[in-house]
Amino acid sequence: MKTYLFKAIALLAITLSACTNNTNNTKAIAEDKVTVAVKSENFLSGGLAEPITIEKRELSDGSTADCYKIVVTSTPTDHEMGPWCPGNIADDASAGGIWLEGGEVYDVDGEFVKNLATFYKDDTWMLYNSATGEITKTKTKEECQEAANPNVGVEYQNYCVECLPSYVADVKHTYYIPVTPKKAATPYIFASRPGGGGGPPKGERPPRPEGAPEGERPQGPPRGNSTLPSSRGIAFNGVVFDAPAPTDAILGAYTLAPFDDAGGHINLAAGYHYHAATGVSKKLAQADNHAAMIGYAFDGYGIFENTDSNGKEYTDLDKSRGHYDEVRGYHYHVDQAGNNNFINGLRGEYAL
Incomplete structure (x- = not known):
């Protein structure tokens, strides 16, 4: 008798629990008092x-x-769209765009491009001609396509990628x-x-x-x-x-x-x-x-x-x-x- 009573109580508890969970799952979504339609x-x-x-x-x-x-x-x-890449390391901020890094916004002027190796603490960075100061950047639709490929070939490394509206x-x-x-x-x-959210920490x-x-x-x-x-x-x-x-x-x-x-x-x-x-x-x-x-x-x-x-x-x-x-x-x-x-x-x- 005690065994039967225990099983009955347990079954009732499970049933009540299931009903409670079902009630929570089907609870109506609380609507906002004000909902503004798209104009x-x-x-x-x-x-x-x-x-x-x-x-x-x-x-x-x-x-x-x-x-x-x-x-x-x-x-x-x-x-207007652009500009993105400056043409020379002597160019000011008006010749380039911006870069987002570590929660900060940086002007991509000539000085920024010149100092990328210092900024990222990696001497592999070299996006300009050291003799003329000219910045290496994409100049055709085909170069834009190749340089924008995340698995970039060595021939397009150290490029400033600038894809134009005409493309x-x-x-x-x-x-x-x-x-x-x-x-x-x-x-x-x-x-x-x-x-996402700013990329790697500065210097990495x-x-x-x-x-x-x-x-x-x-x-x-x-x-x-x-x-x-x-x-x-x-x-x-x-x-x-x-x-x-x-x-x-x-x-x-x-x-x-x-x-x-x-x-x-x-x-x-x-x-x-x-x-x-x-x-x-x-x-x-x-x-x-x-x-x-x-x-x-x-x-x-x-x-x-x-x-x-x-x-x-x-x-x-x-x-x-x-x-x-x-x-x-x-x-x-x-x-x-x-x-x-x-x-x-x-x-x-x-x-x-």
């Missing part, structure tokens, strides 16, 4: 290959929603963003990668990658979630906010692929794309001194600058680099430019 009119028409339209698309949770279809040329109309004049990309953001049960956190050169795929590639999705976008969102000018630049591969091949002052550069597959927000592209100022808005993430939530109008960073951001207020609803704040990063995840469902 298609915020995008500059000059960066679009065709007018923005609405299509029904499946979202990452299996539901269906209205999504904006945004076809872009990856060519900004609100600022990607016909590039178009299509993106889908939910018209109204939908909060996910659990945020989708982007996987980290070696070299990572090993050259073996068997790396040709050309720069955006960061892949986390393991187990092959549908997560590799990029983060779109600026109002139609240029994509890309994953962290693979600076480990770039530096490991003794090449330098600078960004322009807007935080962007070009590869032949992606076209022009951003790796840092430097305040150059179109922004929407906020009436309450909040940071300006600069675009949308791929889940439809707004992306805002790193600091407010007084230069103060936000200290209450979640793991995705977002927070909520009753004016803008949930939204993101980009990372500091020197960190080679925008946001860390998507809080909402994204279009497949």
